[in-house]
Amino acid sequence: MERPVDFTQSYDVVIAGGGNAALCAAIAARRGGASVAVVEKAPRFYRGGNTRHTRNMRCAHDSATETLSGPYTEDEFFDDLLRVTQGKTNPDLARMMIRRSKDMLTWITEQGVRFQPSLGGTLSLGRTNSFFLGGGRAMLNALYRTAESLGVHVVYDAEITDLELDGTRFVAAEVTTPQGKRRLPGHALVAASGGFEANIDWLKEGWGEIAENFLIRGTPYNRGSLLRTLIGKGMQQIGDPTQCHAVAIDARAPKYDGGIITRLDCVVFGIVVNRDCQRFYDEGEDIWPKRYAIWGRLVAAQPGQIAYIIFDARSLKLFMPSLFPPVTGASIEALAGKLDLDPAALRATVDRFNAAVQPGQFDDTILDGCHTEGLTPAKTNWARRIEEGPFYAYPVRPGITFTYLGVAVDDEARVQLAGGGRAENIWAAGEIMAGNVLGQGYAAGIGMTIGSVFGRLAGEGASSHASR
Incomplete structure (x- = not known):
């Protein structure tokens, strides 16, 4: 049974956001x-931020399970993270996080979440990532059912738009609702309200006008208002405003909320050209989930x-x-015409x-070494001649999932102060602090x-503080 937030009382822990973290x-x-x-900004139907669009999470584990095909050690996970971030992480x-991720598969199952064997194809995640049975929305609904059964209070269509602090101590949140502004006092705050990817004006501050051409894969509700507030009130900012989880998605996707079904995993099987019909990067650089x-x-x-x-x-x-x-053509020239590209150039x-x-044995399940020679940029794996019609194409644009600019935290998920030290009773989890781990790059499932991990840490820390 859902319990609405009662604005006439004080809570031990106030949580901003309604997703996984x-x-x-x-x-x-x-x-x-x-x-x-x-306190969830979205309406109930759209609750959960980007969690609604996810499929899996990446956790270290020592052996195969019913849904994982083999071990994924802490060291291998860390090496993968170093590779995709090029070392831009807080080690x-x-x-x-990786050490504590080993407990998460059990803990999150105890909260009602169920897993299934992984999907195949280009994902190649059967050993490393656990897939949610029913996807992200099913996972999210399971967490809400558990939270509700435990007596957690929830308010929708409500956004924390300001914070009342006493020095570095959180006192109360200003919550903007359809009925007006309300004051919500609490003994601790957990900021888990996502990034600012849906705020195009903020994206422009880092990217310039080209941000107008970006598509937002996730929720339109992540506009970063609480992040702005925290930074404005002296919390330490971390990360680059242009760094984000950004993938190539179908250019025909909606501006917001296209989700996972607009992502394209076929880059490794062909070539990618710009509007001048020029290739610009190695399409076969690595196994897809590590480089997509x-x-x-x-x-x-x-x-x-x-x-x-x-x-x-x-x-x-x-x-x-x-x-x-896909766009289809009987010939390369016909395909170019449908894409408004120069047929001769393509x-x-x-x-x-x-x-x-070069000759080779094509195998999409491994780094097969099928490559080009004398071509810039080279294609280093899965290079196969494009010669068997009909021919196909997908137009793609940048699809932003979430941003990495956020607030700094410590190993207890406690928010750090710009002037040194840490906030007395403010924690952060999820995308709003992802830049601590992800300085750049991404590998499938790390956002979850x-x-x-940091959500559980923040909840435990905030609860312990409030009970003193």
Whole structure:
């Protein structure tokens, strides 16, 4: 049974946000004996932020399970994180997160979440990532059911728009609701309200006008108002405003909330050209889940922030398709015409690529070494001639999932102060502090790891503080 937030009372723990990080914090705090109020900006139907669009989470584990095909050690996880971030991470926090992730599969199952064997194809995640049975919304609904059964109070269509502090101590939140502004006092605050990816004006501060051409894969409600407030009140900012989880998504996707079904996993099976029909990066650099998140930034750097994935009939069924059908042509020239590209230029690029492809045994399940020679940029794996019609293409634009600029935290998820030290009773979890772990880059499932591990930590810490 849902319990609405009562604005006439004070809560032990006030939680901003309603996604995975917020719910893990709420459940942990409530299990610690605290009274808990969750303040979710979205309407009930759209609750949960970007968690609604997720499929899996990445956790270290020592052996195979019913849903995981083999071990994924702490050291391997850390090496993968170092590779995708190119070392731009807080190593102590990262190692702590990875160590604690080993407990999360059990803990989150205890909260009602169920897993299934992983999907196949380009995902290649059967060993490393646990897939939610029913996807992110089912996972989210399970957490809400548990939170509600424990007595967590929730208010929807409500946003924390200001904070009342006494020095570094949180006293109360100003909550803007459809009925007006309300004061919500509490003994501790957990900020788990996401990034600012839906705030195009804020994106422009880092990216410039090209941000107008970005699509937002996730919720339109993550506009960063609490993040602005925290930074404005002396909390330590961390991260680069242009760093984010950005992937190449179908250019026909809606401006907001397209989610996972607009992502395209076929880059490795063809070539990617810009509107001038020029390739601009190695499409076969690494196994897809470790490198898919670089393609949003790559496309953002192209003219008009648009690109086109070109492949032939042999590759059509090797990947999970987009919500939208591919553009099809009986010839490369016909395909170019449908894409408003120069047919001669696209033909020339395809011919140069085909001529550079070396003999090899194509195998989409491994780094197969099928490569080009004498071509810049090279394609280092899965290079196969594009020659068997019909020919296909997907137009792609940068799809922003979440931003990395956030607030600094310590290994207890406590928010750090710009002037040194830490806030007395303010914690943060999820995307609002993801930049502590993700200085750049991404690997599939890490966002959920950050949210669940730091969410649980924040909830436990806030509950313990409130009980003193």
